[in-house]
Each structure stands twice: as structure tokens, then as C-alpha cells.
Amino acid sequence: MDWINLLLLPVLRSVALIVVLLTGFAYLTWYERKLLARFQVRIGPNRAGPYGLLQPIADAVKAVFKEEIVPNMADKAVYMLAPALALIPALIIWAVIPVAKGVPAIADVNIGFLWILAIAGIESYGIILAGWSSNNNYSLLGALRSSAQMISYELPLGVFLVSILMLAGGFSLVSLVETPRAWWEWIWLWLMFPLFFICILAETNRSPFDLPETENELVAGFQTEYGGIKFALFFMAEYINMITTSAIMATLFFGGYRLPFGLLGDVIWLGPFVLAAKVIILLFLFIWVRASVGRPRYDQLMQFNWKFLLPVALGYMIITTLLTVFLK
């Protein structure tokens, strides 16, 4: 029985989750291309299937059948490992996100918050390894930029997470969603949301913070030397990261799988759909920002983080401490 409970069931749940996330990734590319097209008054993919709905499948087949090219001077083992290492953190972060009333994706560990922080910390490895092992100056520069950016933006992100943690009063994400919040807590949280979202944009290397892969100066940065399915894995990592961080934001700021005002709170199977709807809305935000905001210079990116975001985050944390002590 031990074996079944400890290994088989989690494995089955993980497989189901991965299938859902990979499908989500495929259609996120379609969603993004369609939306970007609409933002630019174009039509977007419309050849493969109705409304271009078969486009992701066509793309996947193309990526799989491309020739496998490994640069001669690359460090082979690390070069092959890097795309996998980029993808894994994006997937395993899901383990602690609650998907329905009392049901976490994999496990309700009481260190949910720390888990998110820890996995966010190891996310940069895939990119660092890719940039280093490709043996290409552009790749290396991209990787350096990326790791510097991720390390820097992790700081305010962590401080914001600590503030949310203090308001919640516990490490478990499942109980975070279940515990009712006072009205001032919601307002105080939502005040911080835009800043948190900026940190997330930087962490996921999304536009306008996509300096690690700038096409015009670094020829796609750390992924220059990758092609075919290995490139697709990096692509997948970035997009699944978008989905994952959206789910995290939905859970932390917008009540996760719950409908507003406790509507239909007893219908457990509704949870995943509500969460998915919130994720789709947040993904729209990602793409909206990409379509409207230009890329900053690298020094601007760093200055914004260290001279604005971090002090604000620290101030926010101090005020949150006072609020928690005096009002809760």
C-alpha cells in the first residue's frame, strides 16, 4: 500500500498536470500570436484549421522533425541538460498550488510559500548553463544578463512574498485561499499587485524585460545555438513559466480557485475552471504589456530594481508588519 500511496498516485497526478500544462503551453502560443496580431491590426494565424487552431500542432511537429544540431565546441552533456533544467522548475512549482477546494495539485506541504521562493531561485540555472555550454559569446552575454536580472528581481519579489506571508499567517497555500481576508487586506494586497507583476515579468524574462534574448543585439541570447526540439523546450519553459506565475498570482491575489463573494463555494469540480479563467485573464495582461511597452536599457532595468523596487518593497514590508500587529 505504501508504494501505491507514496509513489503511484503522485506520479499519476503529475502526469495529468504535465499533460494539461503542455496543452496549455501549445494554445498559449496561439493565444499570444492571435492577440498580438489583433493589437497590431492584423489577423494572425488563420491557415491551419478553423481560426488557426491547429497551428500549435503544426509547430510542434515541425520542431520535433528538425535536424538535431550540436555545436562542435559545445560542452555536450551540459548543452543537452540545459533545456531540461529550464523546463523542470516551471513544472514542479505547480506541486503546491491549490486547484480546487482543499485539493492541491500534488501535495499540501506546509512550506508552500518557501517552495515557490526556492524554485524561483533555481530557475536561472537552465539559462546560465545554456549560455555557458554553447560556447558562443552572444549566448554567454545573454546568460550573464539573465542571471543578473533574475537575481536582482528575486529580491523585491521575495520581500513582497514575505509581506503576503505575514498577512496570511501560514506557509500553506491551500489554507491561504481558504482563510477569509479582511477588506483592508484585499486593498493593501492589490495596491502591491502592479509592482509584484513587474517583478514577475522580470523573473520570467518576458517583454519588456526580455533583455537576455534581445534579437537585435544578442541574436536571441542564450538560445542562439539551440534548434529544433531543444529550442522548443526553452520556448516551452518560458511559456509554462507564464502560466505558472499567473496561477501563483491568481492564488495569492485573487482567491485562486474561488469565485468572488463565495459564490458556488461547495461545487468542488468548478475550482480548476475558475482558476483557469483567472490564469487566462492574467495571461492577457502579459501579452498586453508585450504589445504596448518598449524594452528599457540594461542600466535602466537595474536602476529601476535597486533604486525603486527594492526600497519600496522594504517599506511595504515594514508597513505590513505594523498593520498585521495592530489590526489582526
Added chain:
Amino acid sequence: MPGLDALPFPLPTVQQVIFILIAGMTVTGALITALAPNLFHNALGLVLAFFGVAGVYVLLEAEFLAVSQVLIYVGAIATLITFAIMLTRGMMFGRTSSTNRLMLSTAIISALFFLVLTGLLVNVAWPEIGAELAGSEQMIADLGEMFVTTYLVPFELMALLLLAALAGAILLARD
């Protein structure tokens, strides 16, 4: 399952199998760290070993410690090490070496350290707790409370040390 009880040896539990896997991973990581000729591979081996240690913590039901291990050692320290290697060494085209002149003295110091640790492990009567542990949520709360009551002085000293390290790093960077 009736047939399984008749086996001449007890079937390993899940925990044992997982422990062996994790231990193997940790030792492999440590060996890579010590023996691989390429400096960057050494750093990656270190990351593997850190992960293994975190796995052992999870098996011991010390999840908080495990995640802290990943957060601090893998997420921060090892990232900084790889970062430093990338910035300071001519690592393109494999011009890195993982050894230097201090090899012999380091080996002696490490051996002595190993002896002390093994001595401790064998000779100290470690307390054994037979009872179930309290919920780890409570454990984390207790941990936090002890930091500001029983262990206040060591805690503050550690904070001071970190502050000094920070100031030192800034001073070095300005030169």
C-alpha cells in the same frame, strides 16, 4: 499479497529506496565537485550535492530545512559561484583547471575535518525521539520564536556577521 511475506529478506520500504537514490545522488555530486577537471562542472556537481542534502532533510521530515537549503545554497550561493566563474575565468574553450597549488594542504585539512566529524558521529550519544513530531507548521513557528527568545544572542550575532560581510563586499567592489 501473500507471496511477499515468504521472501528470505524483508522488502525495502519506500523510504529506504528513496534514501539510497538520494544518497547516491549526493555522493555523485560530491565526487564531481572534487574530481572533475573542469571548474564549471565542479560547481554543477556542488549543486547536485546540495540537492541531495535537501532530499535527506525531506526524508527526515524537516521540510523547512530542506527548502531553506535549496533557497540559500542552490538558489543563492551556487548561483553566485557559477556567476563568479563565468565572470572571472577564461572559460571559453575549456581553459579552466579545478586544482591549484594549495591542493596538498587542503587535502590534509579536509582529512582532519573528516576525522573530527566521524569521531563526533560515532562517540556522541545522539538523542532519539520515538514519538511523532508535532506538525511542521508548529515547528516553524517554534523555530521563529526560539530565534527571538532562547537563541537571541547567537541570532543577532549572525545578523551582525552578515551585515559585516555585506559592508565588506561593497567596500571591495568600490576599490
